[in-house]
Amino acid sequence: MVTMKSCFLFACIIGLSLAQDYIELRPYNLTALNIFHNSDFNGNGQFERSELNDVFQNYDVNHDGRIARHEYLHFVSQPLYNFAVILFEDYDCAPPPDGFVDDVDFDLYYKLMDGNQDGMVDSDEFVHHWISVLENNEAAHSPSQPPVMP
Template sequence: MKSCIVFVCMIGITLAQDPIDFRPYNVTALNLFYSSDYNGNGQFDRSELNDVFRNYDVNHDGRVARHEYLHFISQPLYDFAVILFEDYDCAPPPDGFVDDVDFDLYYSEMDANQDGMVVISEFVDHWIHVLEKNEALHMPSSQAPVTP
């Protein structure tokens, strides 16, 4: 159950109907790190990434299908969740499933110095980038940046 709660937090999806503002992003990312570091060792281990997704594998086939993932998502952040799923489905070509190959690649993307460990600074930097890049999809519309 803990991994289910962390994953919901990790992608910023709630069942609330009001838009969610994740700013300041560094605080959101830091909270995500602490709630995702299950063993408390100060890094986000590759096995913890598996744990985050385990409860979304409804049919227990070892991979999370897009429909399994999105089944748990409601507005106002459905569009943001679709983009995040596309990020997670990173093994070419995208196939609509997130599995160990995708997890390995995604974890490697988070591991900025490629030393095999995602430490707090790498995790936070990664999620700040994700939140900034997709700001228009999760920020309350009254506060979303205006693009010319």
């Protein structure tokens, strides 16, 4: 069972501002490792496909089995709103993007994270993935960026 505390910690890192003007995400390797530890709900050292669903279960406000862009962004405030918009676009990865994240998107996203394609995402793969996401989107989590409209 996923605790609210775990979901809250994950949300803080990837999109929820805790009344700060800026959340420093550097060093990225430590941020990524923190995300991993807060997402490995069963503590087995692997980020399992079911844990990806668990991370997102609280975003599905209407419980229809998929997360609409507005449901996801509802939990996000500045300073990381721009970054959350980009993350949602990454999560909505099943072609063509439809503005919803569901099991098909989660399957594809999980495979993307699984660098050696063995069906399991270990901490190194997870951290590598998130370092890349953070580096590639650094401008979006900069304090100088104005909010974007999705």
